[in-house]
Amino acid sequence: MNRAPLIFLSIFFALALSWTGIVLVNQISYGSLQPVYDENDGKAYPLQTPGLAARGKLVYQDLGCISCHSQQVRRLGYGSDIARGWGERQSVAHDYIREDRVLLGTMRTGPDLRNIGARQADHTWHYLHLYDPQITSAGSNMPPHRFLFETRKVIGQPSPKAIQDKLPEKYRPKAGYEIVPTERGESLVEYLLSLKDTYAYPETKNVYVEPAPEAGKEGEKK
Amino acid sequence: MASLRNLAASLNPATSTDDVNRAESREIDASTKWPAIFLLGSAVVWLLIGTVFALISSFKMHSPEFLGDYEWLTFGRMRAAHLNAVVYGWSVNASFAVAFWLMARLSRSVLRHSGLLIVAAAFWNIGVTLGIGGILAGDSTSIEWLEMPLYATPLLFLAYALVGAWAVITFRFGKSQHIYVSQWYILAALFWFPWLYSVAEIMILLTPARGTVQALVNWWFAHNLIGLWFTSIGLGAIYYFLPKVLGKPIHSYYLAALGFWSLAIFYNWTGVSHLIGGPVPVWVQSAGIVASFMMIIPVFVTAINHHMTMLGNFDALKNSPTLRFIVFGAVAYTLTSLQGSLMAVRSWSEVTHFTHYTVAHAHWGMYAFFTMTMFGSIYYIMPRILLQEWPSAKLISLHFWATAFGVTLYVADLSIGGIIQGLLLNTPVLAHKFGLQEGTDPVPFLDTVKAALPYLKWRSYAGILITVGHVAFAINFVWMIVRSVEVTKTKLTLFCTPTDTEVAAR
Amino acid sequence: MDWFFYAVALPMAVLFLSSTVYAFCWSSQRGQLRAFEKGAESIFDDEEPIGKPTDFFPGKMPVAKTPVSKS
Numbered sequence: 001m002n003r004a005p006l007i008f009l010s011i012f013f014a015l016a017l018s019w020t021g022i023v024l025v026n027q028i029s030y031g032s033l034q035p036v037y038d039e040n041d042g043k044a045y046p047l048q049t050p051g052l053a054a055r056g057k058l059v060y061q062d063l064g065c066i067s068c069h070s071q072q073v074r075r076l077g078y079g080s081d082i083a084r085g086w087g088e089r090q091s092v093a094h095d096y097i098r099e100d101r102v103l104l105g106t107m108r109t110g111p112d113l114r115n116i117g118a119r120q121a122d123h124t125w126h127y128l129h130l131y132d133p134q135i136t137s138a139g140s141n142m143p144p145h146r147f148l149f150e151t152r153k154v155i156g157q158p159s160p161k162a163i164q165d166k167l168p169e170k171y172r173p174k175a176g177y178e179i180v181p182t183e184r185g186e187s188l189v190e191y192l193l194s195l196k197d198t199y200a201y202p203e204t205k206n207v208y209v210e211p212a213p214e215a216g217k218e219g220e221k222k
Numbered sequence: 223m224a225s226l227r228n229l230a231a232s233l234n235p236a237t238s239t240d241d242v243n244r245a246e247s248r249e250i251d252a253s254t255k256w257p258a259i260f261l262l263g264s265a266v267v268w269l270l271i272g273t274v275f276a277l278i279s280s281f282k283m284h285s286p287e288f289l290g291d292y293e294w295l296t297f298g299r300m301r302a303a304h305l306n307a308v309v310y311g312w313s314v315n316a317s318f319a320v321a322f323w324l325m326a327r328l329s330r331s332v333l334r335h336s337g338l339l340i341v342a343a344a345f346w347n348i349g350v351t352l353g354i355g356g357i358l359a360g361d362s363t364s365i366e367w368l369e370m371p372l373y374a375t376p377l378l379f380l381a382y383a384l385v386g387a388w389a390v391i392t393f394r395f396g397k398s399q400h401i402y403v404s405q406w407y408i409l410a411a412l413f414w415f416p417w418l419y420s421v422a423e424i425m426i427l428l429t430p431a432r433g434t435v436q437a438l439v440n441w442w443f444a445h446n447l448i449g450l451w452f453t454s455i456g457l458g459a460i461y462y463f464l465p466k467v468l469g470k471p472i473h474s475y476y477l478a479a480l481g482f483w484s485l486a487i488f489y490n491w492t493g494v495s496h497l498i499g500g501p502v503p504v505w506v507q508s509a510g511i512v513a514s515f516m517m518i519i520p521v522f523v524t525a526i527n528h529h530m531t532m533l534g535n536f537d538a539l540k541n542s543p544t545l546r547f548i549v550f551g552a553v554a555y556t557l558t559s560l561q562g563s564l565m566a567v568r569s570w571s572e573v574t575h576f577t578h579y580t581v582a583h584a585h586w587g588m589y590a591f592f593t594m595t596m597f598g599s600i601y602y603i604m605p606r607i608l609l610q611e612w613p614s615a616k617l618i619s620l621h622f623w624a625t626a627f628g629v630t631l632y633v634a635d636l637s638i639g640g641i642i643q644g645l646l647l648n649t650p651v652l653a654h655k656f657g658l659q660e661g662t663d664p665v666p667f668l669d670t671v672k673a674a675l676p677y678l679k680w681r682s683y684a685g686i687l688i689t690v691g692h693v694a695f696a697i698n699f700v701w702m703i704v705r706s707v708e709v710t711k712t713k714l715t716l717f718c719t720p721t722d723t724e725v726a727a728r
Numbered sequence: 729m730d731w732f733f734y735a736v737a738l739p740m741a742v743l744f745l746s747s748t749v750y751a752f753c754w755s756s757q758r759g760q761l762r763a764f765e766k767g768a769e770s771i772f773d774d775e776e777p778i779g780k781p782t783d784f785f786p787g788k789m790p791v792a793k794t795p796v797s798k799s
Contacts, residue, residue, distance in 0.1 A: 010483070019417070021509065022439075022506060033433060062362050064299050064301060064362060067297065102433060102437055107580070144291075147291065
């Protein structure tokens with residue numbers, strides 16, 4: 001038993017060191033970043049995610065979209081993120097401070113989605129894509145999400161969200177029926193559309209080397 | 223009250239009235255019998271479940287319509303369920319069993335109150351079942367390696383606390399003069415895990431830290447779970463079984479100590495390398511990169527030590543199933559760690575980060591190293607606690623060759639596929655240079671998907687091969703237990719008479 | 729925030745290094761590093777001594793050495 005206390009102490013210190021360095025120091029140094037208030041439009045950035053979109057994020061979480069999609073744009077010149085149009089600038093810590101759950105992701109089997117709301121703002125495109133990705137992107141290996149839709153009888157006015165007319169032949173329902181997104185499907189798309197980091201924080205210009213050529217449209221100030 | 227005091231006394235070596243005799247290893251093995259069988263049995267069940275999830279996810283990757291209409295079988299949930307089944311189900315159960323058995327043997331102390339340990343193990347498995355059920359039902363947290371919903375956590379904590387306490391008690395009762403290097407690894411792992419797990423649960427799920435601090439905590443946790451828990455248990459097992467099977471002490475005990483301490487100091491910084499280029503402070507990323515390089519020290523030290531121990535004994539690989547798996551695991555440990563250091567290089571990370579290459583790396587570590595090492599350990603432990611041999615040598619061979627081939631194919635295939643995917647995705651200039659594409663503009667995204675497709679298919683073939691191995695293993699395992707029950711029923715065994723502890727344990 | 733990192737990291741590093749050195753001196757003075765290499769032999773005992781391989785494929789175990797038979 002002779003060396004036990006010594007061994008225990010060292011074991012403790014070994015992890016304490018990285019816990020301090022990685023967790024504690026960062027929590028103290030940027031764990032309380034505040035939103036940036038822009039005097040021009042009187043809003044605090046990043047903006048709060050609206051309610052329906054926030055619910056959509058839960059759908060995104062429970063379906064595990066993160067296993068194929070990242071939500072972080074790397075700086076210009078490192079990877080081709082910006083060249084691919086995944087963002088106008090790199091992602092910075094500020095972008096995430098309103099999020100209860102940060103979903104950076106580690107896989108890019110599919111494209112980065114951090115700014116999908118900026119580059120693909122069409123609801124219907126997203127509905128069709130979710131219904132069966134082959135419709136919009138033949139050859140994709142993204143799974144179909146038909147369970148986010150329901151087929152129901154048209155009662156009175158057809159729903160404006162109905163998509164059956166744009167679906168390929170094999171998915172068309174019987175006459176008098178329509179295919180509409182469920183509440184979950186609708187909120188998921190709302191969430192996707194809310195994803196856009198276009199505000200230019202001070203640090204996107206200073207600390208990080210090169211901001212994208214035409215960074216930030218919404219609040220281009222500072 | 224009195225019984226409480228008795229219990230307390232029986233847990234504290236200082237107040238214990240037991241003789242301080244050295245327990246015989248046979249007695250010790252017998253005392254671990256039921257918890258070990260329970261833990262290993264659950265591990266095997268989870269292994270099979272995890273394998274099924276794995277196959278489904280793998281098929282879905284190249285044939286997205288496969289089982290596409292069931293929400294609970296969608297890829298995102300399957301993948302999370304697979305990860306949690308093989309990590310918390312198979313790997314943790316197996317490492318509990320191996321850690322216990324080793325701890326008891328190395329401390330030369332019988333396992334006390336093994337019934338309570340079975341209760342702890344049951345809690346753990348209920349927790350994991352609940353967690354994976356939650357993932358399939360749609361409660362996944364989407365935090366990598368922590369996908370299990372919060373309601374599963376208390377059970378896991380409780381179970382872990384019991385297990386950890388038991389290991390320490392066993393250790394304190396030890397009659398051994400010496401703390402062997404395997405015990406360092408196991409004690410350290412037992413101590414580190416709850417720290418990692420609770421910090422992660424608290425700072426990510428209970429009271430979420432702000433912004434990307436969460437990401438730092440996430441990778442501090444997840445990478446350390448691999449490096450400080452699984453690697454520790456795996457190396458602890460190798461340091462015991464390699465010399466034990468050969469009947470030859472480890473080459474250098476100094477190197478073993480050096481390897482342990484350098485791992486303890488450097489490994490826990492490396493997790494940040496999963497965030498290279500991400501929205502976290504650059505200096506942490508650099509610290510992670512430096513630590514990843516420093517990992518070359520423990521890895522080389524350990525590799526040299528293992529190799530020098532094996533030197534001149536390679537013949538033994540023919541005779542011993544344990545040795546085969548263990549040596550395969552030890553070699554994989556070296557390779558996967560060096561690959562890990564390489565992956566932290568910024569320009570290599572630029573290519574391979576976010577691709578299937580990372581998945582290959584994870585399987586190299588968690589499967590080729592850790593899981594193979596656990597297989598080897600189980601092949602050693604089971605005969606000693608059941609006092610009989612494995613039923614079928616053929617099934618062992620099949621298990622070894624199918625999994626060894628399978629995982630090698632898996633890793634090679636996905637690594638190549640991942641590199642191609644990464645070049646096309648991230649560095650069009652390089653991809654052009656290697657003749658992978660025309661011109662130097664980024665290729666359309668769908669082309670990167672299509673380029674990876676054949677490799678994803680081959681991954682499925684490799685997966686099928688691995689599955690064959692697992693089925694062979696499971697058959698042998700169940701057969702062995704069933705036979706041992708029959709043997710004891712008909713009193714055919716002449717191996718030994720039950721020892722006192724064995725009787726007491728009933 | 730780099731200054732912050734150094735402000736914490738440097739003292740920590742000094743503290744850690746010096747405690748390591750101290751621990752080493754302490755343990756070597758107490759004679760705990762003597763006969764260090766002997767530790768490698770601690771896993772062997774009378775039942776499974778050094779020089780005796782202990783694992784074989786089923787049915788391949790040299791009979792006389794079966795660990796479980798008492799002969």
